[in-house]
Amino acid sequence: MDNDTTIKTENLSKAYRSFWGRKKILALDKLNIDIKKGEIFGLLGPNGSGKTTTLKLLLGLIFPTEGRALVLGKTTNDVDVKNRIGFLPEESCFYRFLNADEILDFYGQLFKISRKERKARIDRLIEQVGLGLARKRPLRQYSKGMLRRIGIAQALINDPDLIILDEPTSGLDPIGTRETKDIILALKERRKTVLLCSHLLSDVQDICDRVAILDKGKLQISGTIDELLSSKDVVEVLIRNLSDEAISEVETFIKERHGEVISVKNSSDTLEGLFLKIYAANINNSKTDV
Amino acid sequence: MQQILIIAKQTFKEAVRNKILFVFIILGLITICCSVFMPVVGDGREKIRIVESMCFRSITFFGTLAAILLSASSIPTDIENRVLCTITTKPVQRTNIVFGKIIGFIYIIGVLLIIMGGAGYALIKFTASKQSAQGNSKLLAREKFDPYTSQVTGESVRKIGNVSWVEGGGKGTSVWKFKGLHSKDRKDGLEIEIDFLVESKKRSTRKIPINIKAVNPYTAKVLTESIEVSRNKPGLLKLGSEFLEGGEELTIVVSPENPGDFIGISSNSIRVFFGNKSFEYNFLKGLTIISSQFLLMVIIAVLGSTFLSLPVNILFCLFIFFCGNITDFMRDLSTVINVFETHEHGHGISTVLKKTNVFVVFLDYVIRKPLFLLSYILPDLKNFSVGKYFVDGINIPYKTVFMSFGYAVLYAVFCLPISFVVFRRREIA
Structure with missing residues (x-):
């Protein structure tokens, strides 16, 4: 394993067994992936495809039946390597009787971070995930989105080199989703490696450098977004302020060159984009009112 | 060590904030206080006896119940709620998690013991002073x-x-x-x-x-x-x-x-x-012995929780608690079955058994031998019974205190490594 590789799996397999030891289901079948330092890697697949099983194997929560995984150059049973890993589980499960400050302090203490440093990090992370006003409320009063936010904060408390996120944007509103994506991109800028699982393909497409698609425990395909999605024989041109006549002329020009125009239509925004524009406009208005 | 204490603190905080600890304490205090109103036939010493007996029985019962329910449920609940899923991804040895939980339960049981023991002592002293004012009796050790x-x-x-x-x-x-x-x-x-x-x-x-x-x-x-x-x-x-x-x-x-x-x-x-001897010292010795029993039950409950689900673990602990109190009976029962089988006394049943060998084999291998074996494997909780000392007004010898504490420690030394090994190999899915 070279220095540039953060995660490497070799024939990683996991079979769940019944009470009597019989093989019940093969959750992961000979997975081989290689994740480089500083990249955002997306793990995609339908329910039961083996995404979460892969993450649990990488974190040493469960043990492989075959093959092995190296994380930051160490096996998954190595406790020291966990000092450099941050993990956001699929469901944000914490002690619900604690508040945001207390839960981050608890996890910070497990990393043996000094009191002063812990306090500084907690303040910064709570602001970063937008929980400043709710930091003293017990987690049992939090909404699902707020729990996701505190989950992201706890995953970053140790300033990890590898961040493993299971469905990071699940339950978040579009603003929260955007903020989370921004956090992930900021981590990439700091040469941190991010491995994320998501059902939300648009999120993955927005931020991931490379993706792997799993189905029934098997790796179906992997590569960069461009490699997987680009069609070499189809070109997309986005033009602003062009009259209908000019458009007809462009079409004619293309046909003369033996090209085929597949569709000509007005460009449309995504719903997420529209939502964010309205939100930004409201913030500006309220500032003007003040 | 730092991580063990952090987890212990968290375990204690959980019991306090979820108010489980207070439920046991309040129920225990109510039972202790009820002893004052119990009708008594006999002299003043009899009244003190009843208060002492109720006090120690309440502390033992509610303390053991708290020890079993809290320690049997903690790890399975954390796994079910996936809290452990997050904790085990941090740089914490799994043995430290188990150790931390045990220390946390010891904190909890310690608080319960101090509060209920304090209330019990106050009530016994109050009853004794009331009785001695009437010239009846005093506290005996x-x-x-x-x-x-x-x-x-x-x-x-x-x-x-x-x-x-x-x-x-x-x-x-x-x-x-x-x-x-x-x-x-x-x-x-x-x-x-x-x-x-x-x-x-x-x-x-x-x-x-x-x-x-x-x-x-x-x-x-x-x-x-x-x-x-x-x-x-x-x-x-x-x-x-x-x-x-x-x-x-x-x-x-x-x-x-x-x-x-x-x-x-x-x-x-x-x-x-x-x-x-001094009643106060005797009372403290009694509490020490009871706390040894709590420690033993915590260790067993934690051992069970590393591989059993919550309901099964609670049943497992209650089974041990029940059988631990009747080990003598189990031993006697296995002896009685043996007597029947070997026809020592020419008893009527033995004559019947002589003709039905299958039944003899069944008795021997399915009931007698397992019963005999269990009576020695399971902890003998009679070693922690202090009520009899106070009811009879007997001073507890230091030897008994050390023996019962040592007995609990011996079980801990045997059970803890098993808990660590099992929990280290457990998948937290």
């Missing part, structure tokens, strides 16, 4: 002496189980020898308590007369008394402390007066009390 040798002689002696039977009319006697009868507090003198099983050929007789001879081997001073004993009421003989002049030894000879009367003698049939 009498020093008990066990015989260094006891002997049963005579033609009529027959041993069944742990009990030796002696017939009266000069056909048998039992001799008990005591030494080291020393006490700073000599004003109350010696008390000899005699508690025999009683049988008589005369079916209507419940009480039988027995002869007791107390001998000072140094001065050859002899005191002979005849008292009546019955199965439910122990006989009592009082001697002045001057009887022991010249030495600290005493010999007691007991035999039934009449032929056809039998006394059943076991190792603790005769007890000698001499001098009174």
Whole structure:
């Protein structure tokens, strides 16, 4: 394993067994992936495809039946390597009787971070995930989105080199989703490696450098977004302020060159984009009112 | 170590904030306080006895229940709620998680013990002061002496189980020898308590007369008394402390007066009390022994929680708690089955069993042997029973305190490594 590789799996397999030891289901079948330092890697697949099983194997929560995984150059049973890993589980499960400050302090203490440093990090992370006003409320009063936010904060408390996120944007509103994506991109800028699982393909497409698609425990395909999605024989041109006549002329020009125009239509925004524009406009208005 | 304490603190905080701890404390306090209102037949000492007994039984019951329910549920609940899923991804050894949980439960049980013990002590003192104001009684912590040798002689002696039977009319006697009868507090003198099983050929007789001879081997001073004993009421003989002049030894000879009367003698049939110790120290010793039982139950519950689900683990712990209190009975039962099987006494059932070998094999392999084995593997919780000391007003010897604590530690030494190994290999999915 070279220095540039953060995660490497070799024939990683996991079979769940019944009470009597019989093989019940093969959750992961000979997975081989290689994740480089500083990249955002997306793990995609339908329910039961083996995404979460892969993450649990990488974190040493469960043990492989075959093959092995190296994380930051160490096996998954190595406790020291966990000092450099941050993990956001699929469901944000914490002690619900604690508040945001207390839960981050608890996890910070497990990393043996000094009191002063812990306090500084907690303040910064709570602001970063937008929980400043709710930091003293017990987690049992939090909404699902707020729990996701505190989950992201706890995953970053140790300033990890590898961040493993299971469905990071699940339950978040579009603003929260955007903020989370921004956090992930900021981590990439700091040469941190991010491995994320998501059902939300648009999120993955927005931020991931490379993706792997799993189905029934098997790796179906992997590569960069461009490699997987680009069609070499189809070109997309986005033009602003062009009259209908000019458009007809462009079409004619293309046909003369033996090209085929597949569709000509007005460009449309995504719903997420529209939502964010309205939100930004409201913030500006309220500032003007003040 | 730092991580262990962090997890311990968290475990304690969880019990406090979820208010589970207070539920047990409040229920325990209510039970303790109820003892004051219980009707009493007898003197002031009887009232104190009831309060002491209720106090220790409540602490033991609610403390054990708290120890079982909290420690049996913590790890399975954390796994089910996936809290452990997050914690185990942090740089924490799994052994530290188990250790931290155990220390946390010890904190919890400690708080419960302090609050309930404090309330119990206050109530006992209050009851005692009320009774002594009426000139009735005081708090007792009498020093008990066990015989260094006891002997049963005579033609009529027959041993069944742990009990030796002696017939009266000069056909048998039992001799008990005591030494080291020393006490700073000599004003109350010696008390000899005699508690025999009683049988008589005369079916209507419940009480039988027995002869007791107390001998000072140094001065050859002899005191002979005849008292009546019955199965439910122990006989009592009082001697002045001057009887022991010249030495600290005493010999007691007991035999039934009449032929056809039998006394059943076991190792603790005769007890000698001499001098009174501090009740406060005795109370603390009692609490120490109870806390050893709590520690033992915590260790067992945590062991179960590393591989069993929550309901199964609670059943497992309750089973151990129940069987741990009847290990003597289990041992006796396995002996009784053995007696039937080997036809020692020509009992009616054995004749039947002789003809049905399958049933004998079933009894032997499915019931008797497992029962016998279990009675030795399971912790004997009678070692932690302190109620009897307070009900009888007996000082708890330091040896008993150390033995019971050592017994709990021994189980911990055996169970903890198993817990660590099992939990390290457990998948937290």
